[in-house]
Amino acid sequence: MNIRYITDSKGSKTAVVIPIKDWEKHNKNLNAMNQLLKMKHTLKVGFAEVKQGLESKKKLKKFSEFLNEL
Secondary structure (H helix, E strand, O other): OOOEEEEOOOOOEEEEEOOHHHHHHHHHHHHHHHHHHHHHHHHHHHHHHHHHHHHHOOOOOOHHHHHHHO
16 A cells, blocks of 8 residues: 655644555445444444343333335
8 A cells, every 4th residue: 555644844644544445445344334333323223222121121122114214
């Protein structure tokens, strides 16, 4: 990867320039990670609802309804 740094008059780094192909690759990976985090959060909330429902003996959603919310 060909990384270039932009510096100010004091020599402090202020920005980074990377090739667009590298940026697109990293951006794609970041988007995939965000999707995984959202799915993990949704599943965590769903399992918490199931646990709460089982403990309180209230009627739970059908599994198909749960999947439709994803």
